[in-house]
Amino acid sequence: MSSPISTARLAQGSDRRTDERRKLIVLGLCAILVLVLFLPFFTWIRVADQDALYSAMGLKASVIKKLTPDHSILTFLSFVETSKQGVLGFWSFLLLIVALAAIALCLLAFIRYLRRNRVAEGKGMLRTYSTFQKGMVFSFATAVGTIGLIIFANHHYGLAGFAPGISLFLVPVISLVGYAISKRLEKTERVLCREHGFIEEFRRNWILFLFLVPCFVFFLINNYLPMTGIYFAFTQFNFRDHLFASPYVGFKNFEFLVRSEILHLTQNTILYNLVFIVVGNVLQVFFAILISHVANQRLRKTSQTMIFMPYFVSYVILRVLVFNMFEYEVGLINNFLTSIDRAKVDFYNTPSYWPWIITLFYLWKNVGYGMVVYLATITGISTEYYEAAQIDGANIYQQIRYITVPLLKPTFIILLLYALGGIMKGQFELFYQLVGNNGTLFSTTDIFDTYVYRITTTQPLSMGLGTAAGLFQSLFGFIVIVLTNFLIKRKNPEYALF
Amino acid sequence: MKIKDPSKMGFSVIKGVFLTILSLLCVLPFVVIVSGSFTSNQEIIRNGFSLFPRDFTVEAYKTIFKTPEDILQAYKMNVYYTGIGTVLGLIVITLTAYVISRKEFKYRNTVSFLIYFTTIFGGGMIPWYLMYANVLNLRGTTLAIWFPALITPFLVILMRTFITGSVPDAVVESAKIDGAGHWRIFWQIVLPVLGPGLATVGLFQALGYWNDWYRSSMFSTSSKTWSLQFYLYDLVNSTQAMRQMAQYANVNTADLPTQSVKLAMSVVATGPILILYPFVQRYFVSGITVGAVKG
Numbered sequence: 001m002s003s004p005i006s007t008a009r010l011a012q013g014s015d016r017r018t019d020e021r022r023k024l025i026v027l028g029l030c031a032i033l034v035l036v037l038f039l040p041f042f043t044w045i046r047v048a049d050q051d052a053l054y055s056a057m058g059l060k061a062s063v064i065k066k067l068t069p070d071h072s073i074l075t076f077l078s079f080v081e082t083s084k085q086g087v088l089g090f091w092s093f094l095l096l097i098v099a100l101a102a103i104a105l106c107l108l109a110f111i112r113y114l115r116r117n118r119v120a121e122g123k124g125m126l127r128t129y130s131t132f133q134k135g136m137v138f139s140f141a142t143a144v145g146t147i148g149l150i151i152f153a154n155h156h157y158g159l160a161g162f163a164p165g166i167s168l169f170l171v172p173v174i175s176l177v178g179y180a181i182s183k184r185l186e187k188t189e190r191v192l193c194r195e196h197g198f199i200e201e202f203r204r205n206w207i208l209f210l211f212l213v214p215c216f217v218f219f220l221i222n223n224y225l226p227m228t229g230i231y232f233a234f235t236q237f238n239f240r241d242h243l244f245a246s247p248y249v250g251f252k253n254f255e256f257l258v259r260s261e262i263l264h265l266t267q268n269t270i271l272y273n274l275v276f277i278v279v280g281n282v283l284q285v286f287f288a289i290l291i292s293h294v295a296n297q298r299l300r301k302t303s304q305t306m307i308f309m310p311y312f313v314s315y316v317i318l319r320v321l322v323f324n325m326f327e328y329e330v331g332l333i334n335n336f337l338t339s340i341d342r343a344k345v346d347f348y349n350t351p352s353y354w355p356w357i358i359t360l361f362y363l364w365k366n367v368g369y370g371m372v373v374y375l376a377t378i379t380g381i382s383t384e385y386y387e388a389a390q391i392d393g394a395n396i397y398q399q400i401r402y403i404t405v406p407l408l409k410p411t412f413i414i415l416l417l418y419a420l421g422g423i424m425k426g427q428f429e430l431f432y433q434l435v436g437n438n439g440t441l442f443s444t445t446d447i448f449d450t451y452v453y454r455i456t457t458t459q460p461l462s463m464g465l466g467t468a469a470g471l472f473q474s475l476f477g478f479i480v481i482v483l484t485n486f487l488i489k490r491k492n493p494e495y496a497l498f
Numbered sequence: 499m500k501i502k503d504p505s506k507m508g509f510s511v512i513k514g515v516f517l518t519i520l521s522l523l524c525v526l527p528f529v530v531i532v533s534g535s536f537t538s539n540q541e542i543i544r545n546g547f548s549l550f551p552r553d554f555t556v557e558a559y560k561t562i563f564k565t566p567e568d569i570l571q572a573y574k575m576n577v578y579y580t581g582i583g584t585v586l587g588l589i590v591i592t593l594t595a596y597v598i599s600r601k602e603f604k605y606r607n608t609v610s611f612l613i614y615f616t617t618i619f620g621g622g623m624i625p626w627y628l629m630y631a632n633v634l635n636l637r638g639t640t641l642a643i644w645f646p647a648l649i650t651p652f653l654v655i656l657m658r659t660f661i662t663g664s665v666p667d668a669v670v671e672s673a674k675i676d677g678a679g680h681w682r683i684f685w686q687i688v689l690p691v692l693g694p695g696l697a698t699v700g701l702f703q704a705l706g707y708w709n710d711w712y713r714s715s716m717f718s719t720s721s722k723t724w725s726l727q728f729y730l731y732d733l734v735n736s737t738q739a740m741r742q743m744a745q746y747a748n749v750n751t752a753d754l755p756t757q758s759v760k761l762a763m764s765v766v767a768t769g770p771i772l773i774l775y776p777f778v779q780r781y782f783v784s785g786i787t788v789g790a791v792k793g
Binding site: 196201204205207208211212214215218219221222223224225226227228229230232243286287290291293294301302303304305306307308309310311312313314315316317319320321323324325330332364367368372373375376377379395396397411414415418421422428429433449452453455456457463466467469470471473474475477478481495496497498 | 517
């Protein structure tokens with residue numbers, strides 16, 4: 001009988017070592033070769049039958065002059081853009097992303113290899129191998145996908161206009177070789193580290209995988225498949241062509257956004273969110289502390305219920321409420337102003353009031369929720385701390401300052417990180433319902449979500465633009481949260497969100 | 499042992515004052531809505547809104563229920579969406595949360611991150627809309643209205659944190675040694691102690707569905723599939739619906755209690771979910787424990 005440990009000892013023999021060395025060098029070579037073949041001057045796609053193809057595409061002489069016959073997968077999109085062949089756009093775009101991922105993964109594998117002495121105990125080279133394998137899979141997919149693109153394009157134009165370059169056949173071969181060797185190496189390393197692979201994990205916990213199926217289906221349909229629609233941001237979207245066949249226009253939509261809306265949308269979205277986060281959290285902590293000191297159970301329950309109640313109000317009803325308060329003719333406030341002989345205020349035509357109104361109602365709706373979250377943490381704090389502090393003569397403010405508040409810090413950081421993750425996502429329903437399509441107020445109340453919603457529902461021809469705005473919003477928020485999380489992780493890994 | 503603390507007096511004053519003010523501020527708008535719904539429209543137009551109905555009347559409610567077909571249809575749809583969304587959502591969320599709470603599951607952090615990732619990055623509203631409307635062709639179906647909100651990533655993490663906190667690893671381990679599989683562990687050991695978690699997540703889930711108007715506005719092709727809130731939204735916005743109602747009710751459009759009808763509708767639309775809250779409240783504080791994405 002051979003236990004894993006004795007096999008591992010055998011594997012450490014010097015013969016095995018030199019063998020592994022040799023294999024590692026081959027792996028490195030594979031990665032370098034693949035990376036080199038991705039360079040723009042290696043031809044992947046060649047325009048073989050130029051005259052016939054260009055006339056089939058219906059191109060003018062001025063456009064043809066700008067086109068070159070040789071393309072790598074990294075530069076093919078510019079061909080699509082110049083020749084205005086939207087049909088090929090989505091496919092080439094997807095391949096470009098897969099290619100970039102392959103390149104990134106190969107580079108990452110190198111970095112992992114160079115830093116191998118600093119990896120966490122017990123994992124050995126496993127992560128390096130798995131990154132490398134992913135890199136190989138992606139480069140293989142790029143090459144095969146490119147062949148598919150060529151076949152598709154030739155079929156579409158009905159002639160053999162495109163031909164594959166030599167690189168296109170080298171890449172899959174190299175990828176396969178690299179993948180096979182790395183699998184071999186991984187196997188011995190697995191035994192050494194006593195780690196098991198996906199198949200073993202599936203055999204052990206297949207029920208858990210089964211539990212995940214509905215969740216997987218949901219996120220695939222609702223989130224991950226729609227991500228392919230990011231491509232619309234790079235097109236001049238129309239419903240006339242097939243969904244993915246609108247003309248590819250590169251970064252034109254983004255250029256337009258940068259020139260017109262982006263600055264003011266970003267500014268509005270971020271400022272509102274910062275105010276919501278800061279003021280919201282301060283109030284929530286403040287009231288959570290107050291309410292935790294209410295000794296009378298019934299009083300405590302009652303006020304908690306009352307403060308939580310606004311959270312149940314739908315935004316449509318909030319709209320009714322705000323309208324009733326701020327309306328010019330019969331609104332509560334103007335009514336009051338008239339009764340004390342003051343001039344009425346025209347809220348619905350004065351943008352400067354709305355940041356206040358929106359913030360006020362955001363707080364009104366959300367203070368109760370956050371308060372309960374903080375209250376849950378406070379309830380978890382052991383009373384011994386407070387008793388000890390009382391014996392030492394600390395008064396109630398000192399107890400709050402030195403016991404409660406520091407112990408709320410982890411909760412605060414987690415809530416903050418979740419909130420920062422959505423810093424570019426406004427409270428769409430809040431803004432849309434309070435402001436609606438009242439254009440006079442947009443200068444102070446328009447945020448990304450309302451802008452995109454307006455485009456989706458009223459200007460179907462600007463959908464490319466709307467997607468671009470959405471993509472910018474998404475990317476910006478993503479970068480903010482990844483950076484913040486990284487900084488917090490470096491300072492204190494305990495508090496990091498992921 | 500009680501120790502006299504002079505600062506306590508001042509603190510209890512602060513406590514009393516602030517909590518009273520906040521509680522009142524939170525409840526006041528409800529009072530305005532309810533009292534407005536019992537006031538006649540002329541009174542509102544003449545004297546504006548007030549905290550107490552100056553002339554008590556149920557005119558507005560009568561108008562709504564004179565032609566109850568539309569509102570009952572919207573109510574029925576809302577109950578349907580809320581029911582199916584809450585039950586299915588709760589099942590799927592709990593199953594997922596159980597999986598990512600298990601330490602022995604190798605990919606638990608990968609799965610939680612993939613779930614969280616959807617909240618920080620995505621294709622945006624337009625690709626999402628086109629996915630349901632043009633690719634899956636679900637416009638006009640009820641599926642398009644309840645399916646997209648089935649799982650809220652934040653609720654999965656809330657549930658995961660709750661499971662980690664209330665089911666000790668040792669219990670699961672010993673059950674495993676006794677030969678129980680994940681299926682049995684989930685149903686017989688984990689599920690019975692999840693009361694507060696299920697109540698909290700269920701309430702949030704139900705609230706989300708009950709208050710939804712957005713998906714109805716996006717995917718409805720006829721008023722048959724409208725949720726209650728979108729019906730209300732439409733009512734608030736369009737004088738058309740008002741006029742139609744007046745026609746059926748044989749009231750002169752000018753006399754129509756527009757303002758008070760809106761308020762009465764608000765009361766009718768919020769009522770059920772507010773009534774649910776007190777039943778769930780006692781689980782609430784123990785149910786809301788927010789944790790990180792990684793386990």
